[in-house]
Amino acid sequence: MKKIVLGILAHVDAGKTTLTESVLYLSKAIRNLGRVDHGDAFLDYNVQERNRGITIFSKQAVFNWNDCQITLIDTPGHVDFSTEMERTLQVLDYAILVISGIDGVQVHSETIWKLLQHYQIPTFIFINKMDNIHTNKEELLSELKKRLNEQCYDFENLDDDFYENIALNNEVLLDYYLKHNTLPKEMLIEEIIKRQLFPCFFGSALKMEGIDTFLNEFTSYIKEKEYPEDFGARIFKISHDKQGNRLTHLKITGGTLKTKAQIGKDEKVDQIRIYSGNKYQLVNEVKAGDICVIKGFKNIMAGQGLGIEEEIIQPVLSPYMDYRIILPEDHDWHQTLEKLSLLAQEDPQLHINYNNHTQEIHVQLMGAIQIEVLKNLIN
The missing domain is CATH 3.40.50.300 (P-loop containing nucleotide triphosphate hydrolases)
Known part of the structure; x- marks a missing residue:
């Protein structure tokens, strides 16, 4: 198949x-x-x-x-x-x-x-x-x-x-x-x-x-790709589940990846999930050509490659409007910054920047609807 x-x-x-x-x-x-x-x-x-x-x-x-x-x-x-x-x-x-x-x-x-x-x-x-x-x-x-x-x-x-x-x-x-x-x-x-x-x-x-x-x-009219035997993977998305677990979405581009595998010095595969919609099944191994979600990675970011995929892919598109986030006086700044930190992991193109001296938060966005979505995400 x-x-x-x-x-x-x-x-x-x-x-x-x-x-x-x-x-x-x-x-x-x-x-x-x-x-x-x-x-x-x-x-x-x-x-x-x-x-x-x-x-x-x-x-x-x-x-x-x-x-x-x-x-x-x-x-x-x-x-x-x-x-x-x-x-x-x-x-x-x-x-x-x-x-x-x-x-x-x-x-x-x-x-x-x-x-x-x-x-x-x-x-x-x-x-x-x-x-x-x-x-x-x-x-x-x-x-x-x-x-x-x-x-x-x-x-x-x-x-x-x-x-x-x-x-x-x-x-x-x-x-x-x-x-x-x-x-x-x-x-x-x-x-x-x-x-x-x-x-x-x-x-x-x-x-x-x-x-x-x-x-x-x-x-x-389609043809399956041929992949190398050496392990490789390309990360295209970071998200978080309802329990707050950090999820790394990737495609295996060579070899295999198994649960409990160690990637580098600090990253370990706790779970491998195969999603379809908002539900998933757990598997012990994924092979080249598979799209999967890893629970356990801590610092791996979108655009990064693993194994034979050494090159970091830089996006073509970039937000062109800079906005300042103004919070109500009684708002919890630390809680908001924590939420923004998670969003920055999920979307690096937001370029969230916090100035300690002026206590200003700036973010780069694409348009009005994204502004409304961001407001709802950090409320």
Whole structure:
């Protein structure tokens, strides 16, 4: 069985969470089909997410389709939480970019596209909301080619022109095409991996139209990565559970990791958790390609690598607005600073700074909604 890590990304309101819900329901990973407007989507279980109807924190779910075990990472779509989205990109094998058939390619869609290019992630495109009577498939595809990449193709209609155009990518493809007048799937898979080809699919997540076709085609055009035997891991997220335990989210990029393993001098693996939604199961060992959560690490930070992953990955996006946090006079400063310290571990891009002399707290943020979310987190 192929094992991959898949990220789902979109501009806010493109229907990303609805598509995620449909995928999990059709794959029988969840029993009931939730909805954003009903406040019961499987992965948007945080109170603030349900109240606002948006994804704020990246979360994962595991499902099977055909011969694939897929760890799906749902990411925030709102621009205010794009640094949270970017942190997941360093561990993805593939990505699905969701585009609204009503709104087309948005400015933030282009930002996401540039990030996918920066991290060199093979990308499939799902154009959602095609049940709307005003959507035009040909116009949308033309817009994708113009604003994202010329190599965006409708994979529901692979005609002779498609094969001829793809054959122009390189001499090997061209030679094969001239001899056989077509291209085998294996060659198309390699072009997708090299980001020289971007399969596009159309449907409606809300009405679950075209989802099963998309999943069938998607799983037939992906390839499992080959990993080295030496241990390696990439950390992409820090969080805390309800008991206050520090949780380190990572992908194993080589070898294996077992419980009770010692990492360096000071870090020990107390638990290995495999999350799906807000529930998890404990395992004794994880292997290359797995996404897991470690309880026990104390000082390892997001972006850091372990073992063969020595390089620290620096994010592309950074908050551009500096704010001063003003607390009520009767507020407990020490308690607030403790909460902010935990938040700084979870989101290093906040750049929380406390000046002892002036007793001023400064934080860097992306926008108004993030300000409101931060207020609720430290209250």
